[in-house]
């Protein structure tokens with residue numbers, strides 16, 4: 078048996094032993110704050126068992142293992158639907174970026190340990206009302222204030238900001254240069270005076286995203302994580318990590334076996350829907366797509382394990398998985414007839430077709446909208462010319478708002 082398989086079995090056995098106290102079944106119907114409390118308890122237990130920060134450096138409290146061990150553990154964890162959603166962004170992007178770019182190692186170690194144990198949560202403050210796909214067009218200002226900085230402006234769509242203790246933020250420090258050259262990257266204390274968090278309600282009924290206002294929020298220069306004007310590069314590094322998180326997160330929705338069950342029960346023209354050619358074609362198509370993406374993911378994992386940077390193929394994963402999830406969920410709802418119209422707000426998008434369908438549009442925007450991913454594929458994989466950029470070479474304050 079390979080070392081990796083031994084590790085996977087050890088992880089599976091541990092998860093089996095704790096899952097009855099945390100899994101999706103026991104949490105059904107709990108409020109968000111009750112779920113969060115269970116999530117924090119689970120993270121602490123996961124830390125104590127040695128399954129936290131699996132591929133992170135030992136010096137920061139990680140396990141110092143490889144990416145494959147991390148993925149093996151997460152695949153087993155996903156099977157139980159553990160309460161990890163509140164910490165996905167925190168541990169997925171801001172904390173790894175902090176380890177890479179923050180120079181104050183004692184501070185980083187303390188934050189990493191608390192984040193791994195679920196005691197602290199970090200959010201990612203990038204998008205604004207007029208800056209999402211066009212991140213470099215952001216307007217929140219950071220102005221020099223003595224030996225520190227003062228932040229003024231608004232962020233939007235910040236996941237879990239209402240629970241966050243800290244966040245990473247990109248701000249405009251110089252509007253007189255080209256838009257991506259005048260940005261600087263900081264970490265901020267979300268409890269600092271002048272930070273206001275307001276929830277935004279999404280179509281599926283939840284409000285895990287927020288608008289966040291900054292009114293004269295003071296940050297020290299030691300909170301700067303990029304050279305002044307060099308924030309765009311660190312933001313890009315953060316989003317590269319985000320792509321690999323999305324790669325691992327299984328955006329396909331319910332398993333194909335669930336669809337087969339629905340198609341066996343439904344009837345088309347007096348026969349089980351599973352015998353209908355169009356339904357069989359959809360099943361085969363989805364199976365082929367999932368298998369193709371699994372191969373791409375497996376290759377990316379092996380490259381990361383070997384210390385290489387996987388290519389832009391990661392863009393394919395989210396694009397294909399969420400788009401096809403929306404279509405297949407719609408078909409499943411059609412096959413279920415009136416039963417398909419019942420909406421259970423406590424259901425998960427990975428095992429309920431209605432929830433999977435209604436939450437798919439946000440999935441097609443979050444972490445890179447479809448059209449932006451198509452642009453990446455066109456430019457980086459197919460080698461097509463760059464998208465038209467009328468603001469190229471123009472100082473930010475000369476671009477019409």
Ligand SMILES: Cc1cc2nc3c(=O)[nH]c(=O)nc-3n(C[C@H](O)[C@H](O)[C@H](O)COP(=O)(O)OP(=O)(O)OC[C@H]3O[C@@H](n4cnc5c(N)ncnc54)[C@H](O)[C@@H]3O)c2cc1C
Nearest residue numbers: 201202203204208209210234235236439442443444446448
């Ligand atoms: C559930 C959810 C959670 C999120 N969490 C966070 C978070 O924690 N932190 C954070 O910073 N942000 C977060 N976001 C924001 C997310 O990153 C942005 O929504 C996304 O980047 C799109 O930006 P936008 O909403 O401004 O849409 P826009 O960029 O305005 O796009 C609108 C439409 O225009 C299209 N479009 C834009 N530019 C082009 C182009 N050049 N060519 C062709 N089509 C184009 C887009 O594809 C899209 O269809 C979250 C979003 C969602 C939905």
